[in-house]
Structures are given as structure tokens and as C-alpha cells.
Amino acid sequence: QMQLQQSGPGLVKPSETLSLTCTVSGGSISSVTFYWGWIRQPPGKGLEWIGSMYYSGNTYHNPSLESRVTISVDTSKNQFSLNLSSVTAADSAVYYCARQNNGWIFDRWGQGTVVAVSA
Amino acid sequence: SSELTQDPAVSVALGQTVRITCQGDSLRSFYASWYQQKPGQAPVLVIYGRNDRPSGIPDRFSGSNSGDTASLTIAGAQAEDEADYYCNSRDRGGTHLVFGGGTKLTVL
Numbered sequence: 001q002m003q004l005q006q007s008g009p010g011l012v013k014p015s016e017t018l019s020l021t022c023t024v025s026g027g028s029i030s031s032v033t034f035y036w037g038w039i040r041q042p043p044g045k046g047l048e049w050i051g052s053m054y055y056s057g058n059t060y061h062n063p064s065l066e067s068r069v070t071i072s073v074d075t076s077k078n079q080f081s082l083n084l085s086s087v088t089a090a091d092s093a094v095y096y097c098a099r100q101n102n103g104w105i106f107d108r109w110g111q112g113t114v115v116a117v118s119a
Numbered sequence: 120s121s122e123l124t125q126d127p128a129v130s131v132a133l134g135q136t137v138r139i140t141c142q143g144d145s146l147r148s149f150y151a152s153w154y155q156q157k158p159g160q161a162p163v164l165v166i167y168g169r170n171d172r173p174s175g176i177p178d179r180f181s182g183s184n185s186g187d188t189a190s191l192t193i194a195g196a197q198a199e200d201e202a203d204y205y206c207n208s209r210d211r212g213g214t215h216l217v218f219g220g221g222t223k224l225t226v227l
Contacts, residue, residue: 037216046121047154047162047205047218067162096161104209104216105152107173109161 002027004097004110012091012117018084022110029078030055035100036064038071038082039110040093048093052100087117093103122210123151123219131196139191139222141206151189151206152214155180156186156221162205166191193224201226 008020022036029036039054051061053071061069070083084091095115099108124141131137142216152190154162159212164173166182178196189208193200 039218046221047156047207049207049218052216060214083121102167104149104207105164105167106154106162106207107164109163109165112161 002066002099002108004108005097006095006097006110006113008095008113008115009113012087013119014088014117015086018087018091018095018115018117019081020097020113020115021063021079021081024078024080024099029073029080030075032098033101036073037100038079039098039100039106040091040095041096042090048054050082050084050095063111089090089117091115121220123208123218124205125204125206125219125222127220128223128225129192130227132227133198134195135194137192137196137224139204139224140160141189141219142150142187143208143211143217143219145189145209145211145213145217146184146188146189149209151182152209152210153180153189153191154205155200156203156205157201165204177197196224196226198226200224 003025005023012018035052040051054057059071068085073080094112097110098106101107142173153166155165170182181192183190203221205221210217
């Protein structure tokens, strides 16, 4: 069964870039069936879609974050990554990676990474 | 505010049936998916498509759609169903993805 394992720092300084990686096991990230997405959840708040990508490199992002978001893939490592630039305290959240099926169905999730933006 | 609107909180007596709704224009064109999230845990997909359940999800969970509203119904709610529930789908333009604000379900 496919699993997603997240890695990355839990603390990022204001104005710097948040970088997280999601490693896929039990299946190939190059599957034609799936997209791969990032979602975040600020403390005490709801889920927010950040963006998604296909193994070919095609990506699309939440318009509210688009100018700061980069999602990339490394098929050789079966990983995909999120970079969010120029972070502020408002970017503090739990970040999740997820497998995206049939357009918008997130059917496998990573364990989540708590990221705090603080000096 | 989200393009998908959910009631912030709903309660249900143990063993009774509860319906959680998600309203948005895009739901006239796209199905909603539903996720259950318990404190400190990642969300879990419980309903997708017209009314499909992933393996391992109890059959007391079901989904339905009418016009611009999608509903998640839990028939015979159990104590372990107490959680936050989120819907998601595409946005009005059909390009981007959106989540509802979430509904906190309390089982009394």
C-alpha cells in the first residue's frame, strides 16, 4: 500500500523559504493515475490547498499563494517537494502532502509536518 | 471565505443519524469528497464521487448531492465519529481545488 513520508525543518525564519519533501513508497510517483498535492492547516483552522503537480512536472497552485509556491518532482528518488518563499508568521501551519486521485480526491496523506515561522 | 460553505458545528446523539452539508456553486458540476480529521491526525478520506467509500470506511458513512449542496450522512453515529469533517472539490472555474471550512461533529 502506498505511503507518503514527509521531511523538512519545523522552524523557518521570516522572509526565508520553507522547504518540505514528500517521499512516496509502495508505488511510483510516475504513475499516470495520480497527481501529488500539498495542503496546509494553520493552528485551529481549516485545510487549505496549496498546489499540486503531475510527475511530468505540470503544476497548478492556489491563486492566493501562487507567486510564492514552487512544487517540483524528483522521479529518481520518488519524491516531490514544496518550496514556499518569503514566509511570514501567517504561514505557520501543519503541512501535509497527499496523493491526488481523479482530479481532487486526496486518498493518501503524509503524516504532516508542523512548521513554525519565527525568528 | 471559502467557496465551499459548511456549518461550523453539528451535534448528534449517540446512535442517531446526522447530516453534514457543504454548499457551493461548483458542486453543481463537481462531486465533493469528504474527509474526517481527529485531533493531531492527518485527514482521512471517507466519501468520494457520487457515494463511494474507500476500503475500511464503515458503511454508516454515505454521501449525496442535490443542486449546489453535497451532504455527508452518518447513520447511527458512534463515539469514534466525533471529529472535524471537511469537504473539498474544484472551484467555480474548475481549475483550482478548494476545501470547505470544516464542521466539528460532537457525539453526545
